[in-house]
Amino acid sequence: xxxxxxxxxxxxxxxxxxxxxxxxxxxxxxxxxxxxxxxxxxxxxxxxxxxxxxxxxxxxxxxxxxxxxxxxxxxxxxxxxxxxxxxxxxxxxxxxxxxxxxxxxxxxxxxxxxx
Amino acid sequence: xxxxxxxxxxxxxxxxxxxxxxxxxxxxxxxxxxxxxxxxxxxxxxxxxxxxxxxxxxxxxxxxxxxxxxxxxxxxxxxxxxxxxxxxxxxxxxxxxxxxxxxxxxxxxxxxxxx
Numbered sequence: 001x002x003x004x005x006x007x008x009x010x011x012x013x014x015x016x017x018x019x020x021x022x023x024x025x026x027x028x029x030x031x032x033x034x035x036x037x038x039x040x041x042x043x044x045x046x047x048x049x050x051x052x053x054x055x056x057x058x059x060x061x062x063x064x065x066x067x068x069x070x071x072x073x074x075x076x077x078x079x080x081x082x083x084x085x086x087x088x089x090x091x092x093x094x095x096x097x098x099x100x101x102x103x104x105x106x107x108x109x110x111x112x113x114x115x
Numbered sequence: 116x117x118x119x120x121x122x123x124x125x126x127x128x129x130x131x132x133x134x135x136x137x138x139x140x141x142x143x144x145x146x147x148x149x150x151x152x153x154x155x156x157x158x159x160x161x162x163x164x165x166x167x168x169x170x171x172x173x174x175x176x177x178x179x180x181x182x183x184x185x186x187x188x189x190x191x192x193x194x195x196x197x198x199x200x201x202x203x204x205x206x207x208x209x210x211x212x213x214x215x216x217x218x219x220x221x222x223x224x225x226x227x228x229x230x
Contacts, residue, residue: 009155033216045205045221052216091157093219101146101165101209101217102173107157 002027004094006106013082014114020067021077021109023092030054034068034075035093035103040085048090051075079111087113118142119222121206127228134193136225138206145211147189148219149173149181152203161204164189165211196229203227 003026013019025034036048051059051068058066063080079086092106122137140147146165150158150173160173162181170181178200182190189208193200203226207219 006157035216035218037221044223047218047220050216050218095217101211101219102160102163103148103207103219105150105158107155 002029002094002096002104004092004104004106006090006092006109008109009107010110010112012112012114013079013086015082015084017082018078018080019082019111021079021090021092021111023075023077023106025073025075025092025094025104027073027094027096029096031097033095033097034066035095036064036066036075036077037091037093037105038086038088039091039108040088045091049077082113084113084115087111119206119208119220121204121222121225123225124223125226125228127230128193128196129230130197132193132196132229134196134227134229136191136193136204136206136227138189138191138208138222139187140189140208140220141187142208142210142220143186144208144220145186146209146217146219147183148207148209149179149189149191150205150207151175152205152224158205161191196227198229201227201229 034051039045067076094104148163149161164183180192206222209219
C-alpha cells in the first residue's frame with residue numbers, strides 16, 4: 001500500500017512570514033495525484049492545493065504553492081505571507097487512479113501562526 | 116458547492132450500544148468514504164463505497180460495518196460500541212470521473228465518545 005509521511009507533527013510561523021510543510025510518499029506508480037488539505041480547529045477539512053504527477057509545473061493557489069519533486073517523491077507545501085487564519089492541521093494526501101479513488105493521508109502537521 | 120453533511124457533530128454512547136453515523140452528499144458522487152481521525156495517526160480509512168450497495172474494506176474495518184442503500188447516503192454502523200472507538204469520524208465523497216483530480220469533499224465530522 002502507498003504510504004504518506006509528514007515528518008513534522010508541529011510547526012510554527014510568524015505572521016507575514018513563509019513556512020514550508022514537508023511531505024514524502026512511497027509509490028511504484030507513475031501516474032497519481034497529490035493534495036494538501038487544511039483542517040482548521042473544529043472546522044471542516046477543505047482542499048488547499050492539488051498536483052498531478054505528470055505535470056512538471058508546480059501548482060500555485062494564491063499564497064499557497066507546492067514544490068513537487070517526482071524523483072524524490074516529495075510534495076512540500078509553502079505558505080507565503082502567513083495569516084492567522086492559516087492556523088490549522090494540514091494533511092498531505094495521495095490518490096492513485098486505479099483503486100476506486102482511494103486516498104492515503106499523512107499523519108498531519110499542526111501549524112501555529114504567531115501574531 | 117458540494118455539501119457533505121453528517122447526522123451529528125457530537126455523540127455520546129455507552130459501551131455495547133449499536134451506533135449509527137449517517138452521511139449525506141448532494142453532488143451525485145459515486146464514491147463515499149468513512150475515516151476515523153485520531154491524534155498522531157492522521158486519517159485512517161474504515162470503509163468506502165464506489166456504488167450503491169457496494170462496499171470495500173479499508174485499513175481498519177474491524178468493529179464497523181456500512182450501508183449504502185441510496186447513492187447520496189452512506190452509513191457507518193458500530194455494532195457494539197467499545198471505548199476504543201472513541202474518535203472523530205469523518206465522511207467524504209468524491210467523483211469517479213476518470214482522468215481528473217476527483218478530490219474528496221469532507222463532512223464536518225462526528226466526535227463520538229463511548230463511555
